[in-house]
Amino acid sequence: MKNKISKLILILNTVKYLRWTQLFYQVYYRLKKNEFLVNRILYLNLNKEIKFRCHPVVMHKYLGKKKFRLLNIEHQFNSIINWDCMSYGKLWNYNLEYFDFLQQDEISVEERKALIYSFYDYSIKKRRTLEPYPVSLRAINIIKFTIKYNLDEVFLNYVFQELKYLNRNYEYHLLANHYLENAFALILGGAFFTKKKWLHKAKSIIENELNEQILADGAHFELSPMYHKIIFFRLLELIDWYSDYDLCDQEFLRECREKASLMRDWLENISFSTGDIPLFNDSANHIAFENSILLHYADDVEVFRCNMRLGLSGYRSFKNSKYEIKIDFAEIGAQYQPGHAHADALSFILYCQDNPLFIEKGTSTYDPNMRRHEERSTNSHNTVVVNEYNQSQVWGGFRVGKRANTYILKDRKDYLEAMHDGYKGLKHYRSFNLNESNIIITDKIEGGKNICKAYFHLDKKIEVINYNENKKKIDLSMNVQLHFENAKTIEIEDYEFSTTFNEYKNAKRIIVHFENKLVSTIQF
Secondary structure (H helix, E strand, C coil): CHHHHHHHHHHHHHHCCCCHHHHHHHHHHHHCCCCCCCCCCCCCCCCCCCCCCCCCCCCCCEEECCEEEECCEEEECCCCCCCCCCCCCHHHHHHHHHCHHHHCCCCCHHHHHHHHHHHHHHHHHHHCCCCHHHHHHHHHHHHHHHHHCCCCCCHHHHHHHHHHHHHHCCCCCCCHHHHHHHHHHHHHHHHHCCCHHHHHHHHHHHHHHHHHHECCCCCECCCCHHHHHHHHHHHHHHHHHHCCCCCCCHHHHHHHHHHHHHHHHHHHHHCCCCCCCCCCCCCCCCCCCCHHHHHHHHHHCCCCCCCCCCCCCCEEEEECCCEEEEEECCCCCCCCCCCCCCCCCCEEEEEECCEEEEECCCCCCCCCCHHHHHHHCHHHCCCEEECCCCCCCEECCCEECCCCCEEEEEECCCEEEEEECCCCCCEEEEEEEECCCEEEEEEEEECCCCCEEEEEEECCCCCEEEEECCCCEEEECCCEEEEEECCCEEEEEEEEECCCCCCCEEEEEEEEEECCEEEEEEEC
């Protein structure tokens, strides 16, 4: 009975943040019958004047002869491609269905067309149900492929059917980045198939959602640098073709450009000098385009910086000749869709001489398993765990129940301080004193005596050279020294981290035990 009550409270703490629209459609879509494609030839009125100026090169996801490499997992199909393959989880199958590989120019046009026909031949036999998110990405990729090679193929009948389905099944139950992806697909689909109702509805959604989802400092409100890049690319893609669209709404285009400029600012502000993004929240490398590609695309479509600084997102950055640090003073985001959030308040990621020094455990899977739970938990980040609890109740793969509120208290260039209240009855204060040759991190826990652990995750290239237990000092490679004032004990243990999906590396992490106050000095 106690477990049932605890689970009920957890669910209530989760759903209370949702919008009524989400709650309604969570029920409605569960009751609704699945939909499938049918073999039907329709008359299509295509707008073949749509043009894309840029075609960013995608990574090699299709290796030829029915072999794919998706999320760092290779799979060779035999005579028939199982387009509903779940051997590596739903996300792998989604990536199979996105058809990003249609943008791989080294594959012949005929082979790419054959893959499309294979997919739809498989689908019309009711072996796959339609789902809005993969429909959105697949439709964009197939339309771009069709435009580039001036194709007029039967498979466009299926794309039309899918977009017709998507127009009836926007992801109102999820909203956030999924909802925007639906609209990006339908504004392009509406223009290409000359369906003005699709286009106008999608345009209205994009206008409203960009105003809500893009924060004042340019961050996407889910606060994942990876998803920020994904949405930034979609917005550049929209600006690319819509600029020359014969029915272009100039005011809408202006608004898109303004948001894209903000997004460019945030991307450049949050990124390290190397072009790496800090892997905060659900972020991994090799999913979104590299910064260099995105910024080149932005230049090509004349989206330039507007010199906005980091602000409302809660992230902060500092750089000098010796180190570069990204600090996470952000809230759980977005409040009504925190599926990509981690319990990581007051964490940080640090580079020394353009090399990773302190990183985090990363994101390697979306499968709702123990690994996924660990990667979202507080002890996988460079922050403090109190009494073995998570700051926020991350659960179920993409759920968050009761959550920490974060407050920025002092916000100067070289001194930052914030507090969160995620531990019941307690407050965790953390400050960063950013000096020329050292960083002093002060942690204070208010509210009685507690069991506190501060975590510091080292990159795999960083070695522990020496540990002086009496002085609570650690010498690291790259001439970095750590000193922990008020530490009770220090552990150095192995851990496994990921910078991309389904790949794991071994490194060391430092766990500093203390009671209520810890002063950690990183000396360069």
